[in-house]
Amino acid sequence: MSERSSGGARSRSWPSPADFAAPPGPVERARWEEADRAARPARLARLRARFADAGVDAYFGVRREHMRYLTGFSLAEGEEKVAGQSGQFLVTGDEVVVLADSRYTIQVGREAPESRVFTAYNDLPARWPELLASAGARRVAVEAGFVSQATWSRLAAAAPDVDLVPVEGWVEADRATKEPAELARVAAACAVADRALAALLPEIRTGLTEHALALRLEWLIRTGGAEALAFDVACLAGPEAALPHGSPGDRPILDGTVLLFDFGAQVAGYRSDMTRTLFVGEPAGRDLDIYRLVATAQSSAIDWVAAAVSTGTGPLPTGRAVDAAARNVIEAAGHGERFGHGTGHGIGLATHELPSLGKFAPDVPLPSPTVFSVEPGIYLEGEMGVRIEDLVLLDASARRLERLTRFPREALVVG
């Protein structure tokens, strides 16, 4: 981190890209690929360990993230829509079968070498009995949250003697606990995002549009070590920042307003997510108060989890409790109604995954090791909004809570 003023709102010395970790090189990437390959047997074993209780002898998966996690085969975000059945997979007690049409057979061979390829076009119901017979499956757990009702009905009709058992959340629960090479990739994605925003700061000028800045930030991310965005960049100026899911428009950046960036990078399949709210020109007192309140709420939640983890005794906090730790600060200041979303979410192959940190999150201890966002916000409709979001890594056995997002949280003035 470059030197910067810590007390005042105006920080004349911004962070610089060189303050953050450099993007990973080919050696690191090859190591991660190898780590995935080495981890797949254990991932499959955790899945198979659920078979007996559920009375099934196979698992049929269609979710993009699960394909990659369990088989190695990867589709780009949205590619499912054109990939047909390619990448859908069946795990039995002793093998993994990956479906592919001719467009994808070479890729499956490369990325999922431990799997058997089963050729299928847009005709899964027609091939379903043969697929099951070839794998010896008679009672199949199916990802009910991702298979459409129409497909479900066709599969059921195609093999009436095979039971389809709807299951949800099995692999999602397993994925919430992260391996070291998964955490390393989330951290690398955080650094790519940190660097990109640092590189953008000197370019921000009043008169530029949200859209132009969003596109520029995207460019910096995608030429700075990420193979993709984690999600579309949100760049929201002034009153638009009060829309927690707004999209960048042709609105110019004006002096005396806030400028909110919510964005993330994807590095070797794993994602980051961060939000910073900047000030264009000297902030109004009210806006700075809101900013400091959000920053305090965020730090309080993180410090509270850190303290709980550092003792190494007792159960880990629940996602609900972490949410309360942030929310209490905002409620105590009378802005509870203006913080309408949850405090955070897990992240990994998907931008939003378990654990969930919110008022209605399951009342169970957080998994470990894991990584999640802490992102309280306050939104004054029609006026402005502030959100500050960092990813944190929690590792209970190491008694460690670490911010993976390293970009400073002090109020920064740009423009």
Add this chain to the structure above:
Amino acid sequence: MSERSSGGARSRSWPSPADFAAPPGPVERARWEEADRAARPARLARLRARFADAGVDAYFGVRREHMRYLTGFSLAEGEEKVAGQSGQFLVTGDEVVVLADSRYTIQVGREAPESRVFTAYNDLPARWPELLASAGARRVAVEAGFVSQATWSRLAAAAPDVDLVPVEGWVEADRATKEPAELARVAAACAVADRALAALLPEIRTGLTEHALALRLEWLIRTGGAEALAFDVACLAGPEAALPHGSPGDRPILDGTVLLFDFGAQVAGYRSDMTRTLFVGEPAGRDLDIYRLVATAQSSAIDWVAAAVSTGTGPLPTGRAVDAAARNVIEAAGHGERFGHGTGHGIGLATHELPSLGKFAPDVPLPSPTVFSVEPGIYLEGEMGVRIEDLVLLDASARRLERLTRFPREALVVG
């Protein structure tokens, strides 16, 4: 179009961006928005006209493209995954209800002003009875191809006295026939893509990677009038071009190889899709022969449909027949086995929509007016591949078939 040689492979005068239509301005965009608003009652009427036959009194939709088409509310590609139930909608005989959580209520008010907003978070099953009661729905058609089996089961359990009727393809069939303002947007998206590739041509050099060229082309599209890509740019060099759905890698472009670009733009919600296979350096005789064969197959199919349309009598060709018109040329030359995919697909709000043009396409006449791709290819695994793809507009009542992709189809040498 700039002057260029028509016979030889080498075209020293490439097309220039100025050869193609300029990106649409705000006046045109406002007109399209107005056209959508004016068209929504007719779109809804077509949907409601199906109610009586199916014995339903409402339609519950979740597909992103249908939200926009019927209500005006638009989510970005992939935003469904984080939007929860926001944008899902219920059409009854006399109203349209759009679900939204607090993040989206302002946007629904802006974009879908004729709709009633119904607040729902990630709790649709809990709100389902109230939603149906508020709309007076007792027997609901549900998009079975897009609602998961798990959600379906929960909705059925939440309101056991309401019948859920699985329906598929209703709105998809309606969307295959395009309004003038829809066709104008597809044409505008084609022009943005044409201009972008023309701007890229002089920048292509041996040694650049597929990935760098894909990113540069994306940048030209997204700063050239498109709000988004239609899909990730495919830039595939040499043997990689034999993968009909390959992704750009860190492979450098080499002299004496083919370079395939498959890409599209999205303009005001509507998409384009085009493929060009270029030659890096003077092409080998075999490669040029393959190229010419694909070009002939493509032209033959288009010319054949044009002839059928121009008479204005008899039924329109079927998608299967158009496929055969292209495929026969390739089969006659002994390469039938190397053309493994269909000849084309409709396009609009989605990249792939009806009509379908392939060996197994439904044996029914094409809709009209409509727009679809014609994209035969030949793939020599491990060596090279060629695909040429244009969008064509078919308007039977005007006896018109028009190429919307205007980029030249002659073999072009770059590098």
